[in-house]
Amino acid sequence: MLSIFSKTEAMAFPLIISLQHYTTSSLLIAFLSLAITYFLVRFNTWYYEPKLKSGQAPLPPGSMGLPIFGNMFSFLLAFRRGDPQSFIGNYIKRYGKRDLYKGFMFGQPTILAVSHEACKLVLMGEEQFVSGWPASTLALMGRKAFTSLAPHEHKRLRKLTASTLNGPVALRRFMPVLQFYITRALSQWSSSTHPIPLLMELRKLTFQIIAEIFMGCKPGERCNALEQQYQKLNVGVRAMPIRFPGTAYHTALKCRKGLVKLLQQVLDDRKSSTRQQNSDYFDDTLEVLMAAKDEEGNTLTDEEIIDVLLMYLNAGHESSAHTIMWILINLKNNSQAWEKVEREQLLIRQSKGANKSLDFEDFRKMKYTSQVIDETLRLINISPMVFRKSLTDVEMNGYTIPKGWHVQAWMRQVHLDPDVYNDPLAFNPDRWENFIPRQGTFIPFGAGVHMCPGNDFAKLEMSIFLHYAILDYVIQPQNPHAEIVYLPHPKPKDNYPVHVFKREVFFQRKHADAQSQQAQQTGQLYSN
Numbered sequence: 027m028l029s030i031f032s033k034t035e036a037m038a039f040p041l042i043i044s045l046q047h048y049t050t051s052s053l054l055i056a057f058l059s060l061a062i063t064y065f066l067v068r069f070n071t072w073y074y075e076p077k078l079k080s081g082q083a084p085l086p087p088g089s090m091g092l093p094i095f096g097n098m099f100s101f102l103l104a105f106r107r108g109d110p111q112s113f114i115g116n117y118i119k120r121y122g123k124r125d126l127y128k129g130f131m132f133g134q135p136t137i138l139a140v141s142h143e144a145c146k147l148v149l150m151g152e153e154q155f156v157s158g159w160p161a162s163t164l165a166l167m168g169r170k171a172f173t174s175l176a177p178h179e180h181k182r183l184r185k186l187t188a189s190t191l192n193g194p195v196a197l198r199r200f201m202p203v204l205q206f207y208i209t210r211a212l213s214q215w216s217s218s219t220h221p222i223p224l225l226m227e228l229r230k231l232t233f234q235i236i237a238e239i240f241m242g243c244k245p246g247e248r249c250n251a252l253e254q255q256y257q258k259l260n261v262g263v264r265a266m267p268i269r270f271p272g273t274a275y276h277t278a279l280k281c282r283k284g285l286v287k288l289l290q291q292v293l294d295d296r297k298s299s300t301r302q303q304n305s306d307y308f309d310d311t312l313e314v315l316m317a318a319k320d321e322e323g324n325t326l327t328d329e330e331i332i333d334v335l336l337m338y339l340n341a342g343h344e345s346s347a348h349t350i351m352w353i354l355i356n357l358k359n360n361s362q363a364w365e366k367v368e369r370e371q372l373l374i375r376q377s378k379g380a381n382k383s384l385d386f387e388d389f390r391k392m393k394y395t396s397q398v399i400d401e402t403l404r405l406i407n408i409s410p411m412v413f414r415k416s417l418t419d420v421e422m423n424g425y426t427i428p429k430g431w432h433v434q435a436w437m438r439q440v441h442l443d444p445d446v447y448n449d450p451l452a453f454n455p456d457r458w459e460n461f462i463p464r465q466g467t468f469i470p471f472g473a474g475v476h477m478c479p480g481n482d483f484a485k486l487e488m489s490i491f492l493h494y495a496i497l498d499y500v501i502q503p504q505n506p507h508a509e510i511v512y513l514p515h516p517k518p519k520d521n522y523p524v525h526v527f528k529r530e531v532f533f534q535r536k537h538a539d540a541q542s543q544q545a546q547q548t549g550q551l552y553s554n
């Protein structure tokens with residue numbers, strides 16, 4: 027009987043049955059307990075699984091878990107106890123390696139697409155699948171964020187905004203802003219006498235950059251207030267959606283209100299400014315959104331502009347900050363890769379003579395650095411999966427995905443699949459040398475109509491950061507073996523505290539320390 031329950035589900039039941047006393051009443055209690063347990067375990071299957079027509083492919087294998095919670099216990103447990111691979115790993119153990127499994131997550135019957143073929147079909151199948159983020163996430167991102175929009179509305183707003191981010195012309199324009207804020211931040215960090223929590227500082231940096239680029243927001247109180255609200259909002263994005271004071275989700279909802287208020291102020295200020303005369307604002311994303319008109323000449327509402335901004339500002343700083351930190355961690359653990367990046371960046375610097383600042387052609391020369399970034403994205407999986415919903419019954423790889431079910435494309439599983447990447451848990455940037463991944467096998471930015479519009483921008487930002495951080499500074503981690511937590515994103519529990527030194531200062535000090543040590547040793551020798 028117990029074999030129909032997963033280990034966690036079985037543990038979750040307080041129904042411990044003892045048949046030691048064969049009295050009628052205890053047998054009755056035992057029978058009732060088993061009946062209730064059986065009912066609870068089968069409820070989701072009975073209630074949600076559709077009757078398939080004859081000839082229709084079966085549903086994928088899997089367990090639907092308990093009512094309401096479904097497989098969330100197993101999911102949260104795997105991620106919280108530091109073994110995220112075990113979540114899908116347990117499916118593989120129980121049902122064998124398949125492209126798809128069924129489950130019940132975030133309150134919805136769900137198909138988990140875990141192979142690269144299945145992820146590709148789901149992400150590229152825009153006729154059959156639309157964005158399907160959990161209702162709890164949609165409430166945080168807003169009704170007009172890309173995650174909530176109907177396909178035609180999404181297409182229009184995406185085209186409008188992504189054009190301000192993509193392509194060499196836009197990227198070239200961002201280079202001075204990126205270099206200004208990155209060098210400024212590194213210099214500020216190096217003046218601290220205490221270790222700094224690198225992840226938190228990187229979040230402030232990447233937020234400042236995106237806020238300046240999207241809406242001309244300069245460093246100051248408003249920018250800090252926005253960034254702080256985002257920190258709490260993001261904890262709520264992957265928390266249990268419990269709207270009770272004190273819970274992470276409830277706090278995140280409050281932060282959304284705070285963010286909307288602050289962004290409304292930014293919008294109102296912009297409306298009342300004499301922007302025509304101010305070239306600073308020329309076609310930043312806020313300006314483009316304010317000027318946009320549909321076929322009937324209607325402009326976007328404030329709600330639309332604010333939700334799009336709120337989503338972009340979030341997507342545009344959080345993942346980049348985490349990825350930069352992980353690149354540094356991976357390089358610190360792999361001195362050969364560090365030296366190769368350093369050599370590549372030094373050659374670029376030396377080719378430039380006295381002018382230190384980078385241009386777009388320099389970025390294009392950063393081949394090995396790009397391999398390090400790709401390898402980090404593959405290994406770390408800042409976004410383990412993305413969410414879709416099926417518009418119709420879809421037959422895929424011998425299984426049926428029922429109409430209206432949620433579908434998760436597990437990029438994490440694809441990137442760590444030993445059948446796709448040899449020795450997948452090893453950090454090996456060399457694997458990317460002259461290697462073009464098969465379609466669907468490298469999808470850290472997603473794929474299809476919702477593919478990340480900030481992918482090139484993110485890689486430019488990371489590359490510039492590495493150039494200055496590696497050539498001009500020494501970064502010393504203070505607790506390199508800290509515990510890693512996986513929710514809401516993978517990170518060292520203590521946010522990776524580091525000491526940052528200007529390179530020349532570090533080596534001067536090291537030299538002086540070595541000399542005084544030598545003097546001490548010589549003194550000791552003579553006194554002996």
Ligand code: HEM
Binds near residue numbers: 349469472476480
């Ligand atoms: C390392 C950095 C980044 C990673 C790993 C990343 C990852 C992703 C992924 C996986 C998606 C797909 C979501 C889906 O399919 O539902 C996505 C979407 C998105 N990303 Fe990124 N992203 C990064 C940086 C950025 C940056 C810098 C920006 C903006 C400047 C940005 C803006 C967006 C937006 C607006 C979407 C929604 C697109 C849509 O629904 O059409 N991201 N990102």
